[in-house]
Amino acid sequence: MTSDQLRKTPDRTRAFRRFRAKLRALYHGESPQAVRFRLAVIGVDLALIAFFIAAPFLRDSRLFLPLDLAVAAILATDLAARALAWRTVKDWIRRPIVMVDLFVLLTLLLPTVLINLAFLRVLRIWTLFNSEFFWDTVGHRFDDTRWEDVIRAAATLITFVFVATGFVYTIYVGEDGGVSGYVDALYFTVTSLTTTGYGDIILPGVSGRLISIVIMIAGITLFVRFAQALFRPYKVRFACHVCGLMRHEPDAVHCKACGALLNIPNDEA
Structure with missing residues (x-):
């Protein structure tokens, strides 16, 4: 390493540390400023989820592949920034929610190889509404309340509906049984x-019955949990x-x- 490189390295290290500190603050x-930034990120997340849900209807469009790559770039940038903002990248990547997000990113980066797994991108619904990032920003008023349980249960139910719909559509579209499009697959899943x-729509064969x-x-089970x-x-x-014991009556004085x-703690004076 030359003397010029030795002089530049500390400056680059300090700049990188300042960059990580800025990301951590945001x-x-x-x-x-940090709250506004996180709200904007959540807005982008919701737009990405809308794209994932609408993808089966856009797949034949010439704009689909450029949009797919743009979404991949946005998601990759966000995940990289979140990794740098965490304590250590090693601890960040071990989290189950992060692993799901990385798998979603992989389906975007390899659209032709993992085309049959593209329906799993809607798992982003589950990761968003079960993340500390969401609850610390939007849901902090409802954190540890009934509405947190309701929103988490609803997100899990909706995620299951779209994952099951995508699976049925990917495997059985065009087969005997009546699944001719995405709406048919959604209709079958809900019924x-x-x-x-x-x-009126029946998945063919033994495998179809087992999936049903x-x-x-x-x-x-998920619907009962939501209710x-x-x-x-x-x-x-x-x-x-x-x-x-974690759950108690709101006015409990002793553990049952x-x-x-x-x-x-409560809000009463």
């Missing part, structure tokens, strides 16, 4: 999930220091599992 800070089963059973069982989050009596999240004294 992605994790509480300043008005199976609700156990309505009109019978999976959709019905998983869909009903429970919406209608069941609300319980606050507060870990008991003795037994670790072990009887330990609780000190649940």
